[in-house]
Structure formats: C-alpha cells, structure tokens
Amino acid sequence: MKPKLILIRLAILIGILLVWQFSSGVLIKEFFVSKPTKVAAVLAKWIGSGDLFYHAAITAFEAFAGFLLGAFVGISIGLLLGRAKGLAEVLDPFIMAFYSLPKLALAPLFILWFGIGLEMKIVLTATICFFLVFLNTYTGVRSVSREMIAILKLMGAKESHVITKVVIPSAITWVFAGLRISVPYALIGAVVGELMASNRGLGFLLSSSAADFNTAGVFAALCAIVCLAALLNYGVSVAARAMMPWERTTEQREFSI
C-alpha cells in the first residue's frame, strides 16, 4: 500500500519535471521558466559553495523564531481572553480592527523600529502567526464543555486545575489547527521581509537572482523555500502527535457506532 503510493507520487513528480524540461525553450521561452537541469545545477552550485545552507538557515531561523513567538503570545492571550469573557467583550472591536489590517503593511513600520536585520522579520512573522493562533485558541477555549468544568469544580478544582486539566487539553486540537495554518504564513513573513529589505536569507537569494535575470536561480530559491515549509510542517505534525496521544487511538479505532 505505502510503497505503491510513493511510486505513484514519484511518477507524477518525474512527469512534471519531464514536461517542464522538454517544453521549456519549445512551448515557452526558457527565459521565463528555465529548465529543471539548470535549476538543479544552480542548486548544486549553491550547495557546493555553502550559500544555500547559510541563507536557508537564516530564513529558517526567522520563520521559526517568529512562529514560536507568535504562537506563544497567541496561545497565552487566547487562553486569557477565552476564560475572561468580560475582557474579551471589551477588547473585541480593537482585536478585530487589528486583525483586519493586512499584516504585511506593517513591514515598513517594523523596518523603522527594528532596522533591516533579523528582528524585523521575526516580529513581522510573529505578528502574522499571532492572530491565526490566537483566534483558534480563543475559539477552542470558548468551546470547552461547561459541564466538564462544572464537574471538576465540584471536585474542588481551582481555576488553575480547570485550565490545565480541561481547558488546555480540550482546546489543544484547535491550537494545533492554528499552528498548522500558521506554517506557510511564517514563511511569508520571513521571505517577504527579506524581499523588502535584506542582504541575507532565501528571500534575498530570490530577489537578487531575479535582479540578475537568473530564472534558474529564482526557481532554485523557490525550491529551497518549499523544502523549508515541508520541514516546518513535519515538525508541527510530530509535535501534534506527541502532545495529543489520544487522537491516535481515536484515528486507529476500528469504526463502530
């Protein structure tokens, strides 16, 4: 079952690469789409010179640090407002106003505040991830079963018990949903930040290749970004599995009604 799936996927990938390879220069000008062999050559050159890892490490660090910061603040504030209904009601219009703002539009401001170094990309990424994680966490906390909370309170549970034993475990599925959708946005924050102002990172590699009309370089940088995204996604899935062991037994449970 599994090897067959991998073979089919591999076949599709090879098919795409072949079509790309042989239509480039025939159907479409090579200037626009380059060729897989040329992209591979650029990647090999960057790997050989160590450039790829240097720039990828910087983008990965920005995306990861911003992701963690945004997730941490998002989860904390989501928990707080989810439990403090009155406060949430008061703050609602402010949060919604801030939420509707396209976060990338804040980049120029962050450049003024933090310069064009790593900090600016981290803060931009964190701001984007914050809202996704916050809104999911908040929804998760609000949908916690009130009956379960009441039963725990009858057992003498304090607010801290309620939070750790009911609210967090039952909202965690929502939190992870928020984290999962945050991954691509974390890369948007980091890469777009680099595109705007930087001399390092995959975004810089992308924009400098484009400035040199090096299409193969652009595609090579995009490939590297995709790989980074896959890595981050994988990390989140592993964390989700480790933190929600009960989900696995539910999935593996033979179906019955």
Added chain:
Amino acid sequence: MSDLIVFENASKTFSTPNGPIEASRDINLTVKRGEFVTLVGPSGCGKSTLLNMTAGIFAPTTGKVLYDGKPVDGFNGHVGYMTQNDHLLTWRTVGGNIGVPLEIAGLSKSERKARVEELAEMVGLSKFLDSYPSQLSGGMRKRCALARLLAYSPETLLLDEPFAALDAQLRLRMQMELRSIVQTLGKTVLFVTHDLDEAVAIADRCAIFTRGPGTIRNVLDIPLGKERELIGMRHNPDYVELTATLWDEMAPDIRLEEAV
C-alpha cells in the same frame, strides 16, 4: 440523624426561547445524613433538576435548598455528582480519568497509582486502565465515572441513572458494592433510577415524582434494614410487597400517558 439536605418549596423554571419550562414545582424533601434515597418518576419530571440544585449548578427559582443547614450557594463542594452523561475527559485514559480528583487533592504519583488501581478493580476496569473513553462501551464509561466519583469520597453522592447501561449481573454487583461503600463510609446518597426494582432494593426511602410539572407525589419508606442481602432479595416477601406498592404508586402516570 441530622437533616443534611432540605428542599423547601423549591421550584425551578427554565427560561427558554420558546417560553418558560417549569421543571420542578414545590419540592419538599428532607434527606437525613447517611440516608440512601432513590428518586423515581417518568422521564422529564425534574429528577436531574433536583440533583442540579443540590450540586449548586443553579439555584431554585423560588423556595430554598439547604445543605447542612445553609442555603446552597454556587458549586457545592460537599457533593460528588455522577451526571446522566458521563462527561469523562476524552483525552485521558481510564486511569487518568479516575485520577483527576486525586490530582486536584494533591496526592503524590505513587499514592494516586495505588488508589486508582484499587478503584478500577472495584468497578471491574483493571484491564482497561490504559484505554481511552472512546474505546469503551457505555456501561464501562459509567463505571469509570463512578470510580472517579468514589475516588474523592465526597460526603454526599448524587447519582443520575448510574447503572442504566449495565447488564443484570453487573448491575447487581455494582449495587452491592455501592451499598457497602455507602454503609461503611456513612455517605448520603440521592440516586435517580428508572428501574423500580432497583429503586426499592437499594433504598432507605424512595421519592416518587409525578410529571407536569415535576413534584414529589409521595415518599415511600423502605424498611428492609441497613444490612441487606441483595442477591436473595427477590425472595424477600417484604421486598415483593414494597415493589408492588411502588408499581401501584406509579400507575396513575401510566394511565395518564395512555390518555395523552
């Protein structure tokens, strides 16, 4: 024995988008410390509502509910409540669920483990300590909820149809287990059931509810003694007599339902 739970003309009306629903009206009932009271009556007559008021989930709309002489105000920490739906924590195993109240009480890990094993043994779930609720049958979930309730040994037990999903043998075993625990630890129990035989077999008194809106029609004394042999109960003429009386008491409601 002193009065532990007192309902004085307690009434509860729920306000719903479709207008008010009167769940209980003028409930008057006094439960003494150490008493085992069963509550029977047609579905929707306000039995769960009565337990909710005792636990302090909500206050009566009019009238009073006193616990140990004081009006119930907010969550009543002296009672343990096993609700009609088990409300197990789905992200915890059976062992983890039984252990929740022990964690809250601040017991050490080793103390918890020993106590959880003891309780699981009692309700017959020893083999399922590491299973999640989604892997259990309805009856097993109920037993897990019962073990969780007994884990923190509250002064008063509120049990809402706890044995409804159990087979006859297991139900008998759980009834004996419960009576002996209640007996040795001197617990007070309010026990809702649909099973009239059960209502007589395990009770010191049986409160009979009537529908529309929920009131207590009658409270039956069950003088079968504190120490009783539940297995041979079917052959006890007093028990047979009392069960017949209870059936007769319930008869008007049966006829009412036919008429509707």
